[in-house]
Amino acid sequence: MNTPLQATLPTPDFPSPLAEFWRGFARNRGASAALAFMLLLALAALFAPWIAPYSPIEQYRDALLTPPAWAEGGSWRFILGSDELGRDILSRLLHGARISLWIGVVSVLCSMIPGVVLGLLAAFYPTRLGILIMRLMDIMMALPSLLLAVAIVAVLGPGLGNTMIALAIVSLPSYVRLTRASAMTELTRDYVVASRLAGAGTLRLMFNTVLPNCMAPIIVQATLGFSSAILDAAALGFLGLGAQPPLPEWGTMLAAARDYLESAWWVVTMPGLTIVLTVLALNLMGDGLRDALDPRLKQND
Amino acid sequence: MIQFLLKRLGVVIPTFLGITVLAFALIHVIPGDPVLVMLGERNIDPTYYREAMHRLGLDLPLWQQYLHYLGNLLQGDLGTSIKTNIPVLQEFLALFPATLELSLAAMGFALVFGLAAGIVAAVKRGTVVDHTVMGAALTGYSMPIFWWGLILIMVVSVHLGLTPVSGRIDIEYDIAPITGLMLIDTLISGEPGAFVSALEHLILPAIVLGTIPLAVIARMTRSAMLEVLREDYIRTARAKGLSRSRVILKHALRNALMPVVTVIGLQVGTMLAGAVLTETIFSWPGIGKWLIDAIGARDYPVVQGGILLIASMIILVNLLVDLLYGVINPRIRHAR
Numbered sequence: 001m002n003t004p005l006q007a008t009l010p011t012p013d014f015p016s017p018l019a020e021f022w023r024g025f026a027r028n029r030g031a032s033a034a035l036a037f038m039l040l041l042a043l044a045a046l047f048a049p050w051i052a053p054y055s056p057i058e059q060y061r062d063a064l065l066t067p068p069a070w071a072e073g074g075s076w077r078f079i080l081g082s083d084e085l086g087r088d089i090l091s092r093l094l095h096g097a098r099i100s101l102w103i104g105v106v107s108v109l110c111s112m113i114p115g116v117v118l119g120l121l122a123a124f125y126p127t128r129l130g131i132l133i134m135r136l137m138d139i140m141m142a143l144p145s146l147l148l149a150v151a152i153v154a155v156l157g158p159g160l161g162n163t164m165i166a167l168a169i170v171s172l173p174s175y176v177r178l179t180r181a182s183a184m185t186e187l188t189r190d191y192v193v194a195s196r197l198a199g200a201g202t203l204r205l206m207f208n209t210v211l212p213n214c215m216a217p218i219i220v221q222a223t224l225g226f227s228s229a230i231l232d233a234a235a236l237g238f239l240g241l242g243a244q245p246p247l248p249e250w251g252t253m254l255a256a257a258r259d260y261l262e263s264a265w266w267v268v269t270m271p272g273l274t275i276v277l278t279v280l281a282l283n284l285m286g287d288g289l290r291d292a293l294d295p296r297l298k299q300n301d
Numbered sequence: 302m303i304q305f306l307l308k309r310l311g312v313v314i315p316t317f318l319g320i321t322v323l324a325f326a327l328i329h330v331i332p333g334d335p336v337l338v339m340l341g342e343r344n345i346d347p348t349y350y351r352e353a354m355h356r357l358g359l360d361l362p363l364w365q366q367y368l369h370y371l372g373n374l375l376q377g378d379l380g381t382s383i384k385t386n387i388p389v390l391q392e393f394l395a396l397f398p399a400t401l402e403l404s405l406a407a408m409g410f411a412l413v414f415g416l417a418a419g420i421v422a423a424v425k426r427g428t429v430v431d432h433t434v435m436g437a438a439l440t441g442y443s444m445p446i447f448w449w450g451l452i453l454i455m456v457v458s459v460h461l462g463l464t465p466v467s468g469r470i471d472i473e474y475d476i477a478p479i480t481g482l483m484l485i486d487t488l489i490s491g492e493p494g495a496f497v498s499a500l501e502h503l504i505l506p507a508i509v510l511g512t513i514p515l516a517v518i519a520r521m522t523r524s525a526m527l528e529v530l531r532e533d534y535i536r537t538a539r540a541k542g543l544s545r546s547r548v549i550l551k552h553a554l555r556n557a558l559m560p561v562v563t564v565i566g567l568q569v570g571t572m573l574a575g576a577v578l579t580e581t582i583f584s585w586p587g588i589g590k591w592l593i594d595a596i597g598a599r600d601y602p603v604v605q606g607g608i609l610l611i612a613s614m615i616i617l618v619n620l621l622v623d624l625l626y627g628v629i630n631p632r633i634r635h636a637r
Contacts, residue, residue: 138312139315139320142616144573146577146578147574150577154604155330254447254448261451262459265455269452272448275448276445279445280439283439283442
């Protein structure tokens with residue numbers, strides 16, 4: 001009789017995989033810089049209440065639409081300027097980082113975990129259940145992710161929580177397809193057959209034998225999914241369907257800034273620049289991860 | 302070929318039915334009573350309420366309601382807008398040309414500049430030019446297009462005063478919608494200045510909507526070109542004494558175009574999603590803005606019908622791309 005399964009995550013035992021991975025990743029300068037940026041952003045988000053100069057919703061009525069410090073008429077009181085209600089933009093961006101990163105983490109986890117499970121199921125039971133799952137995914141893929149998210153939010157109503165639900169649902173198919181495809185390849189390998197013959201149960205085969213070998217593309221997808229979640233959440237916020245004011249979500253901030261295109265460029269520029277930098281960093285990291293984890297997918301450079 | 306078509310249809314029809322279920326469910330999972338939502342009232346007479354339930358068929362079992370809905374759908378009846386009382390399909394058809402014109406212009410922009418950028422980057426591989434182009438492409442790919450639109454309006458329209466801020470044409474022109482494509486209609490109308498006005502209105506939205514496809518096409522073209530440039534026949538062509546530009550543009554590009562064509566097909570969905578944002582920013586009267594306005598106004602038949610129509614369109618385009626691909630490349634047609 002085997003000893004019972006230990007309730008820990010499977011830790012595949014490669015020859016120092018982490019060091020090998022890190023060497024590959026660190027060689028990519030763009031990806032390293034992106035990682036540094038993301039770490040900085042995560043720290044800023046974590047400590048936002050302590051490092052932000054002001055509260056994100058405090059309105060300084062004597063200083064509406066103050067330009068940033070370096071611009072004409074700006075002051076160091078509001079480094080990145082203030083918005084139409086006299087709120088400090090830097091403080092709002094820092095607190096907004098919490099919201100955006102939180103949306104990213106929650107929606108990625110909430111679509112990756114069920115997505116991986118469904119993908120494994122589809123690979124292990126390809127005849128009926130697999131076909132059913134894949135057909136469902138085809139239906140979800142018929143709409144572009146942002147439109148499906150818009151439809152879901154239209155039903156559930158706008159808001160931060162519903163945004164996360166919608167984004168989790170729309171990115172589900174990519175994880176299912178990816179996991180299924182890599183699991184199908186792994187299933188034909190000898191080690192899986194050997195494990196099956198040795199008496200491993202289906203659950204053990206799924207999560208302990210096959211899954212660890214499918215993780216590389218899933219991790220890459222999660223990074224890229226993180227960036228599209230932030231982008232789509234901002235788009236929903238901009239359309240008035242995502243996080244609602246006065247929450248300092250980056251897209252929501254841009255929606256309010258639309259009326260100040262002529263008078264206050266900084267109100268429009270700052271939140272957008274933050275989104276671009278964050279999404280760009282995540283995409284660079286995704287590329288770097290892909291090259292380091294799975295050299296087969298490496299693009300020609 | 303017919304077998305291939307049937308196989309593809311075997312996938313497409315269930316997907317379409319799934320979309321109809323999704324659209325049908327949309328109305329039925331709205332929080333609150335659909336009748337109250339549709340009538341927009343709170344305290345209504347119970348007899349009137351029951352009548353409305355009956356008239357809308359909401360007193361039937363769900364599956365009967367669905368069959369009813371599907372039956373109407375197949376006859377082209379997508380319901381009626383609560384706000385305007387115009388059939389949803391009619392509204393869609395009236396607004397669709399605006400979105401089509403914008404998307405075509407955006408795709409044209411993306412193709413011309415994306416192909417050029419990709420070819421240049423591949424030919425100048427590893428140089429500053431290559432890094433700059435690819436850096437720009439990745440930035441474009443990471444761009445929230447609603448912000449990109451605002452920035453362009455701010456710089457080009459407001460500060461430089463080069464293009465109008467919103468709409469399809471200056472209000473002084475009254476152009477009869479013959480094709481629905483403003484550029485063509487203004488040409489037909491022969492009114493002086495109308496065509497230029499339409500063109501000025503189209504430029505910025507097309508650039509905004511075309512940015513992400515441009516970035517995708519540039520990246521795809523570059524890697525496809527690099528792949529092809531390595532082939533023996535390219536070296537042969539050069540050894541034969543053909544000029545470098547001729548080899549690149551005639552011999553290499555033709556074969557590099559295959560994957561690019563697929564990407565263009567895949568970008569149709571991205572374009573329609575992008576149209577929602579672009580049209581909102583530029584007040585472009587197309588189906589994207591229509592859909593968002595309908596959500597704001599809780600005009601559920603429009604939301605339901607709009608989503609269904611957009612999804613059907615994407616399914617159709619993908620089917621066409623698959624078929625075209627099968628025609629171009631027999632290996633796909635005969636696979637599996």
